[in-house]
Amino acid sequence: MSPQYIKAQANMKPGVITSSGFLGDDERPILDIISHDEETMRKLNLDFAEVAEAMHRIMTEGLKGLGEPITVDEVLLVQVNDARGFLPCPFEDGIFRKTNVAARLASTGRLLLYSDLSLHLFEKHHFLQGRGSPFRLEPEVLKEVLRL
């Protein structure tokens, strides 16, 4: 791995940026995680830019609930929470508000959980986080909840 990825992987460990880190139980190098998830996204016919755009839109709509849950697109119940401060990206290319989005598909109850930072990691680095990470973005969940 390049020095940038080695540093990013170190930053992703528990206790460095967040208490639980970004890797969960996953012990693979992040490049392996990324390439595996890119392959899964392709198989599911999901485009990173298109998915990110949908996530941004849901966050914007969710903010209109002023902290309370709000129905979006008639099928999603979205709640946006803010915590104090910012989190730096493990790739060291920006800092992000601690804004969390919880979007639940009413018909199945499936929950999509993401933050400003996890959306950035997805959009810019194609990093969906390690298996077992609290903010891991499962491609199947993205497809189902975003209805893409």
Added chain:
Amino acid sequence: MFLTVVLAPTAVGLIGAVLALFISITDLIVNNYGEVVIDINKGKRKLTVKGGAPLLMTLSEQEIFIPSACGGRGSCGACKVRVLSDVGPHLPTETPYMSKTEIDQNIRLSCQIKLKKNIEIEIPDELFNIRRFQGTVEKILDLTHDIKEVYIRLNQPEAIEFKSGQYIQLVVPPYGKVKESTQRGYSMSSVPSDRNHVELLIRLVPGGIVTTYVHTLLKEGQPIELTGPYGEFGVHDTGAMMICVAGGSGMAPFKSILNDMLENGKKDREIWYFFGARTRKDLFYLEELAEMEKKWDKFHFVAALSEPQPEDNWQGESGLITQVLEKYLTTVIDGGAPKEGYLCGSPGMLDACIAVMKKFGMSEDKIYFDKFA
């Protein structure tokens, strides 16, 4: 062959060990800052401590607690102190949290300042009153599907002095994949007269470390640690009409404030309390607040649902809390009376409420808030 298989790895191992020893000795010499003196508020307190650790942690070891929501990881921007002596320029990890004025005043993040030499700092005097408490969870009550009322008995020390509207920081131990203790701030909903207890309203935040712990692992009878009291939010003793707005667990400081005012016979002020929720199942304390309205003719409670469901049979106000606030300011509330705004909620809710209040002539410096973020 023998040389290659046995001696070469041994030599490499030996060189590695010598290098490690060298690094350790160098670290001890270079990073041994000895004792340093922290001068707080121009000599009000002077602490002689071992140098080398961040200011935030060193002060905490000396029982001086600077508010921090991230445990010193530099990601909350809360632990600001003014540094009067030279500790070098602001670090890139500090500047995102600082305004230009704060940089000019040498306000610093205490978690990012490593104690290498004597230092002079300035902190609000109130921070000297913050204590670490060991308590026991006496009762946990489900107020809604995602809000719990947690009632904590204080054991050591046994009593807390605070003003209604202030908050504490709850400390939860490591659990699951969370390897360190974590703390977050929560407004106290109990009244200051109940000095031996602290009551909190904690809403489950999906993915939240502390709220997940409270909602899934915290049990009655369990020991728990907290520090406090923190914060400046509270009633300004002016007699102006109070326009209060909250949602969800933002109820907490208002429960404390209103009950405290009632206890102390301060019933002469006109108070409008607007509370927003999505559906009927997100509302709580309705009976208590209705009872308060009966006892207090100048107190008015208005609950509003943004998405009432058919089964709710909701007869009250509907719409976002800002829309309902605007409606009342237009048609019900005396436009000429001096007013103060009191808000507790998400940054988005606060900004929206402030905009409405300003539209109706309320001065921004008379709008007080307890921002979640």
